[in-house]
Amino acid sequence: MSSTVSQTGAVRVRPKEKFDFFNDARVRSAFYQLLTAGVFAWLVWYLVSNTAHNLEVRGMNTGFGFINNSAGFDTDFKLIDYTPGVGTYGRIFLIGALNTLFISALAIVFSSIFGFFVGVLRLSSNWLVSKVALAFVEIFRNTPLLIQIVFWYIGVFSLLPMVKQTLDLSLGAEMLLLNNRGLYLATPVAGDLFWLTPLALAVAAAGVVLLRRKARKLQEHTGQQSKTLLPSIALLVLLPGAAFFFTDMPLTWDVPTLQGFNFVGGTSVPPAFLALLVSLSIYHSAQIAEAVRAGVLSVNKGQTEAALSIGLKPGRVMSMVIIPQAMPAIVPPLISQWMNTVKNSSLAIAIGYSDVVSLFMQTALNQAGYAVEMVGMTMAFYMVISLSISGLLNIYNKRVQLVER
Amino acid sequence: MAFVKSEKTPDRPAPLSERSVTGWMRKNLFNSWFNSILTVGTLLLIYFIVKGIWDWGFADATFMAENRRECFDNSLTGACWAGVIDWLDNIFYGRYPRDQIWRIHYGGLMLVLWMAPLWMERVKGKVLIAAGVVVFYPFLSGYLFAGGDKGVFMQLMVTGAVVALIANTANMITGLLKQESLKGFLLRVSGQTIAPDKTQRNILLAITGCAFAAAFIWQMNWRVDAVPWTKWGGLFLTMVISGIGIASSLPGGIILALGRRSKLTVIRVLCVSFIEVFRSVPLITVLFMATTMFPLFMDEGFVLNKLTQVIIAVVLFNACYMAETVRAGLQAIPKGQYEGAHTIGLGYWRMMGLVIMPQALKHMIPNIVGSFIGLLKDTTLVSIIGLFDILGMLRSISKDVPWLGLHKEPLIFGAMLFFILCFLMSKYSRYLEVKLSAGNRH
Numbered sequence: 001m002s003s004t005v006s007q008t009g010a011v012r013v014r015p016k017e018k019f020d021f022f023n024d025a026r027v028r029s030a031f032y033q034l035l036t037a038g039v040f041a042w043l044v045w046y047l048v049s050n051t052a053h054n055l056e057v058r059g060m061n062t063g064f065g066f067i068n069n070s071a072g073f074d075t076d077f078k079l080i081d082y083t084p085g086v087g088t089y090g091r092i093f094l095i096g097a098l099n100t101l102f103i104s105a106l107a108i109v110f111s112s113i114f115g116f117f118v119g120v121l122r123l124s125s126n127w128l129v130s131k132v133a134l135a136f137v138e139i140f141r142n143t144p145l146l147i148q149i150v151f152w153y154i155g156v157f158s159l160l161p162m163v164k165q166t167l168d169l170s171l172g173a174e175m176l177l178l179n180n181r182g183l184y185l186a187t188p189v190a191g192d193l194f195w196l197t198p199l200a201l202a203v204a205a206a207g208v209v210l211l212r213r214k215a216r217k218l219q220e221h222t223g224q225q226s227k228t229l230l231p232s233i234a235l236l237v238l239l240p241g242a243a244f245f246f247t248d249m250p251l252t253w254d255v256p257t258l259q260g261f262n263f264v265g266g267t268s269v270p271p272a273f274l275a276l277l278v279s280l281s282i283y284h285s286a287q288i289a290e291a292v293r294a295g296v297l298s299v300n301k302g303q304t305e306a307a308l309s310i311g312l313k314p315g316r317v318m319s320m321v322i323i324p325q326a327m328p329a330i331v332p333p334l335i336s337q338w339m340n341t342v343k344n345s346s347l348a349i350a351i352g353y354s355d356v357v358s359l360f361m362q363t364a365l366n367q368a369g370y371a372v373e374m375v376g377m378t379m380a381f382y383m384v385i386s387l388s389i390s391g392l393l394n395i396y397n398k399r400v401q402l403v404e405r
Numbered sequence: 406m407a408f409v410k411s412e413k414t415p416d417r418p419a420p421l422s423e424r425s426v427t428g429w430m431r432k433n434l435f436n437s438w439f440n441s442i443l444t445v446g447t448l449l450l451i452y453f454i455v456k457g458i459w460d461w462g463f464a465d466a467t468f469m470a471e472n473r474r475e476c477f478d479n480s481l482t483g484a485c486w487a488g489v490i491d492w493l494d495n496i497f498y499g500r501y502p503r504d505q506i507w508r509i510h511y512g513g514l515m516l517v518l519w520m521a522p523l524w525m526e527r528v529k530g531k532v533l534i535a536a537g538v539v540v541f542y543p544f545l546s547g548y549l550f551a552g553g554d555k556g557v558f559m560q561l562m563v564t565g566a567v568v569a570l571i572a573n574t575a576n577m578i579t580g581l582l583k584q585e586s587l588k589g590f591l592l593r594v595s596g597q598t599i600a601p602d603k604t605q606r607n608i609l610l611a612i613t614g615c616a617f618a619a620a621f622i623w624q625m626n627w628r629v630d631a632v633p634w635t636k637w638g639g640l641f642l643t644m645v646i647s648g649i650g651i652a653s654s655l656p657g658g659i660i661l662a663l664g665r666r667s668k669l670t671v672i673r674v675l676c677v678s679f680i681e682v683f684r685s686v687p688l689i690t691v692l693f694m695a696t697t698m699f700p701l702f703m704d705e706g707f708v709l710n711k712l713t714q715v716i717i718a719v720v721l722f723n724a725c726y727m728a729e730t731v732r733a734g735l736q737a738i739p740k741g742q743y744e745g746a747h748t749i750g751l752g753y754w755r756m757m758g759l760v761i762m763p764q765a766l767k768h769m770i771p772n773i774v775g776s777f778i779g780l781l782k783d784t785t786l787v788s789i790i791g792l793f794d795i796l797g798m799l800r801s802i803s804k805d806v807p808w809l810g811l812h813k814e815p816l817i818f819g820a821m822l823f824f825i826l827c828f829l830m831s832k833y834s835r836y837l838e839v840k841l842s843a844g845n846r847h
């Protein structure tokens with residue numbers, strides 16, 4: 001079809017490209033895809049039919065009807081009401097899921113704060129401090145989390161004094177009690193008109209935001225710096241304080257008291273919860289510290305030098321120049337550590353904290369025996385969580401990129 | 406007259422503040438009042454921690470005792486290492502029959518012998534050596550550890566492994582002595598160095614065939630007692646699971662990563678969903694699924710032992726993590742490399758194998774080793790579903806009658822063991838990274 005005129009002027013006809021069925025890229029790609037799809041479909045059919053057959057043979061129950069059945073066992077730690085024998089398996093799932101989310105959220109907060117702190121220590125100009133931080137990071141990163149969890153549980157929180165010799169961490173106020181049955185906290189009980197105090201706090205916070213924004217605008221326009229720290233603190237303390245005081249201090253404490261062999265009142269968390277919280281926080285803070293260090297080091301040294309040379313103080317160099325540039329490098333590994341925290345909280349099963357895996361996928365499964373459904377629900381729960389967290393990460397990445405370019 | 410110096414002026418020594426110990430200390434420890442306080446505080450902290458550990462773990466500790474009571478009689482505040490020492494065999498080998506432990510040692514030695522050439526500069530054919538280890542070693546060691554009757558397939562694989570190991574060792578020796586490959590050596594000895602390719606190939610095939618036949622006959626009368634997998638345990642079991650995991654997660658991860666970046670939609674979608682599903686759930690749920698649901702998935706009557714189920718779960722799980730690491734490495738390769746490879750006429754597999762993968766993997770060495778370390782640490786999870794790996798063994802010390810309630814010391818011992826292994830691995834990966842990137846530095 002196509003022809004070219006060569007330099008001698010003779011017309012040369014290029015031979016028509018033969019359609020080679022076996023070597024055509026499109027044919028091949030269609031073939032491989034069909035093959036893969038076929039194999040996959042066969043595999044799914046094989047597994048599903050086997051499972052259905054096996055379930056039938058073994059007389060195992062199927063379907064999601066069990067969610068409304070009542071469960072006959074109790075758990076030692078729950079955030080919502082539940083009575084054994086009345087509460088359903090659906091509620092058990094909810095309790096487990098909430099327990100997982102609760103401990104993960106706490107561990108994420110603690111490990112992020114502590115991880116940033118250790119990461120900064122790692123970068124300290126003080127040789128000794130940075131080496132101690134290094135030792136901390138290496139020790140906790142290079143030992144299995146499961147050993148750490150078991151160690152904290154058996155080696156620390158189970159060896160605490162018995163109920164009779166309870167430790168009082170609040171130095172005699174009996175607000176914070178620790179013994180081998182767990183941690184007992186005094187809980188505030190709100191009285192009449194207490195809602196005014198949080199309201200005042202919210203108003204104060206809004207005021208602080210306004211104040212800072214105004215100060216910033218002033219600085220951007222005129223270069224004048226105004227002090228916002230003291231007025232902010234004053235606002236935050238005085239306004240809610242005044243509200244609290246003038247409503248006759250409507251707050252009482254529900255203090256845990258010893259009755260018989262155990263403490264009653266307040267809030268309590270079992271030792272397994274404490275062990276898991278402490279070990280997750282420490283383990284992940286070591287990982288986060290490394291992420292922070294790598295992020296800060298990824299900022300060019302020239303940035304620090306330039307910032308110092310225009311007269312910024314070291315603290316300001318950190319907060320205004322280094323950290324904003326390091327954040328895009330820190331946040332992705334940080335968020336993936338958060339995801340790992342949620343996943344690793346499933347190791348609770350080793351020490352018997354009632355998270356979704358140990359409560360639903362083990363205890364409930366052993367009781368009711370809907371293996372496929374229960375494992376599926378548990379996995380779906382984790383998938384939803386990690387997909388939402390990675391969605392969060394994507395949003396952040398987009399925003400950072402927009403700001404940058 | 407020339408006022409040019411004919412010799413170099415000797416370097417002046419660095420100022421005293423730069424090279425003396427006090428100068429260094431002033432600069433790094435006491436350069437401001439805040440840092441001075443920090444240094445003193447840290448020193449105090451270190452003192453108390455080190456002293457506490459020393460007193461508990463060494464000075465007041467009991468190393469020789471019959472049972473826990475004797476430990477308490479000796480000292481109430483010190484560690485009772487006697488329990489750990491008493492259980493050392495169990496910690497390392499589990500309940501493997503004591504008169505058969507040489508098999509584990511042989512297996513370990515064989516692995517060392519097989520892999521040692523990878524670290525020798527003069528030995529050639531490293532990729533082949535590594536491939537040989539991954540393909541053949543599991544069968545040889547598998548037979549050695551499990552024992553019992555060999556099927557035909559197992560006999561063939563064991564023979565192949567023996568031939569490969571002998572060839573590998575011979576290759577190492579020729580490499581060390583003459584710095585040439587075994588192939589070159591054999592051809593030189595038989596005087597066929599300049600013979601046509603076909604003749605050379607035939608000679609080598611004949612030698613391999615003879616060796617194979619000899620080895621086959623040799624291995625026929627090998628007989629070792631069967632040791633059921635339920636007797637495997639301790640560090641040995643941890644090493645088996647994580648070794649298989651490490652050896653197969655990298656190839657699996659590479660395949661999944663290539664699939665994820667494939668242009669074929671069906672393959673890509675399948676790989677992405679596979680990777681994402683496994684990465685978004687905790688390992689313990691995958692292990693539970695493997696042990697409770699795997700029997701449901703298979704044909705009725707098809708029974709797979711728990712260890713195999715666990716290993717399958719560990720391999721799949723880690724392949725998915727490795728896939729993401731490899732993918733990150735692939736993304737770091739500039740487009741020009743792909744285009745260059747296409748230009749010189751390489752097809753997809755050659756381009757990947759010869760140009761892209763070597764660069765991508767080199768980039769990701771620290772992350773790959775990081776994944777291996779993670780795998781090694783995660784292997785402890787199998788103790789939750791009832792295998793007696795190292796953690797399972799450490800925890801059962803406290804249930805042994807003489808050492809009832811001895812929890813802390815075994816766990817600390819296990820943690821130290823893992824720390825040493827993982828720390829060495831990560832340090833080695835740093836060293837490797839520096840060594841391999843030597844060519845890239847400008």
